[in-house]
Amino acid sequence: MDIIKALEGAKTKDELEDLGIEHLGVDVDKRKAKEVMRSELLAEAEDQAEPETKIHPEKTAKPTLAPIGRMARNKATGRVMPWTAAMAKYSHMEEI
Numbered sequence: 001m002d003i004i005k006a007l008e009g010a011k012t013k014d015e016l017e018d019l020g021i022e023h024l025g026v027d028v029d030k031r032k033a034k035e036v037m038r039s040e041l042l043a044e045a046e047d048q049a050e051p052e053t054k055i056h057p058e059k060t061a062k063p064t065l066a067p068i069g070r071m072a073r074n075k076a077t078g079r080v081m082p083w084t085a086a087m088a089k090y091s092h093m094e095e096i
Contacts, residue, residue, distance in 0.1 A: 003045050007038055071096050
C-alpha cells in the first residue's frame, strides 16, 4: 500500500494531483479542499487495490420485513403506506 502512505503524506494539492494521475489514473478537481481530494483518492486507491474482496452492502443487506396490517396505495403515485380510517374518504387512495 505504497500509494496510500504517499497520499496520506502529501502536503499540497499539487502532490495529491500528481499521485492521482500517476498511480491511479484519476484527475482530481483542485478547486476542492485538500482533505476532500485526499479522501477521494484514498477511496479510489482502496477500490483499485482490492476490487474482488470488497463487500457490497446492497448485496449483503438483510431484506426488510413488510409491515403487518392493512396497507393503502396512492392510485396516482403508487406509494404504499399503512392504512388509516381517514384515508377511506380520499378517492385517490385504495386499500390493498
